[in-house]
Amino acid sequence: MRTFIYSCAFIALGFMSFRWICGNIFPYQPSHFPVPFYPFQDNPPDSLMVEIGKRLFFDPKLSANNSISCASCHSPFNAFAHTDHELSHGIHDSIGNRNAPALFNLAWQQSFMWDGAINHLDVQPLAPISHAAEMGSSINEVIQKIEAITLYRNLYFEACGDSSISSAKILKALAQYQLTLVSANSKYDRVVQGQEKFSVQEEKGYKLFLKNCNRCHTEPLFSNFSFEKNGLALDPDLNDQGRYRVTLLEEDRMKFKVPSLRNLVFTYPYMHDGRFATLKEVIHHYAGDFNTKLDSSEKASKAIILNPNDQVDLIAFLLTLSDKEFVFDPKHLLK
């Protein structure tokens, strides 16, 4: 009997701590999403830190010549992507190597960038801050500039009880703001929560999606965040080998991280180098070239068979992943 009571108490305690870490502590958890990956216990959500992070995200002082902010390439009105730009832009009109990815639902991602080179959301900003073709600065230089701004010192004093500036304080604030960018209110979300219904065409598209796309673009996040070969030919100018650069494993050559399909109306052009301007071209690639590049052993499980009618239906479904409430949410903007 005693063992039973102890084990009940143990399970209850375990459940409570689980709720504390994964549930209550993250105020933006959608009920139909899985448990987030981000270690909130190391950076507990705090509204003041979110405010500081937001200010930093929109602050061009993070770049060497005070011209480029995070929001320059991750615009809130485009689901935090760089719409209409194939490759990211940086200081002195420089052009980067990859398409700026949309930023949302980052708490569920284990690695960042198209090749997963960054292993933690907190250290992600170090890459664009230091990249010569992006912000061209360094974390040390950013600390110096932020230290000189009274507003930041006051805000940090309010949030942390002391006004000193450190890399951890800057990076954790940026992470806190980015973690609030949760997109979970598209028509798809309302349908799975029983509040709305798909049209006949959307329903057809959804079935096609589950059969052909869900293996990698797994709902409800619409990515399993794995690295996959998608049959795109190497761009000889960029010579981007994808995941291979990080792992140096032959099997990872030309593999890129599966991006989420949410908000894709806002995030064109598509693919890691922005080579496709329209969704139609993307689907055309998967229904065509993608299959021809599959090994014979992969064909049965991976081939994507979509006739032109199917393609139209699939697009109708994909459009239900647009989350206007997220894209136009004023709480993401500086007051």
Added chain:
Amino acid sequence: MLRFVIILFLLMIDENLHSQDLSSVDFRITCQSEDVLPGQNYVIEGDTLIFDKLKFYITHLELFDNDSLVLRSDEKAYLLDMSDASSLRIPLQFEGKFNLLRFTIGIDSLLNVSGVLDGVLDPTKGMYWTWQSGYINFKLEGRSSNCPARRHKFNWHIGGYLTPYQTQREVSLDVKEDSNICVVLALDELVRRIDLTNTYQVMSPGEPAVKIADDLVHMFKTCR
């Protein structure tokens, strides 16, 4: 009463016979048995070398007495820097017997995936890669007359925590009980093992970094 005094006396003698308690582990950076000075010339097998910068992490510092662990340092990591003499002395208090010192060169994979850390692990210390997450475990920069690069410069930034290119290396040294353990880093031992005509720019994880990481182990010795 007399018996008590004798015991006390014997204890005091024992205390005096027992060697002094350990207070630190001191690292000496040498080349051909001389302490290295930044900017000074050293001739090794016909190659003239200058060492400009040397920084590296020591972690998992442990003391053993005949295979049983007697002390484990609480510090996550120590950052040793040739240009900062105080960083080369690691305070380590211990009373008792020991005969082996063990430590790891570099940062383990757990700390490499732990986000932004402070102290010596702060990314502001110049030992964290920005384009790809991960610490530089060992950084040696200098000039060599054999080196074909611009201004004969060589840069070895050794890091990488993902298998099979992980570069952390364990070092075990037999040591004598003393108040200070003295460890030598013989840079000439390292340089002799690496062909500077080819291997002069290693600044990312991979095969060349793994090869240098293997070589690092051989330059750590106890002082004579």
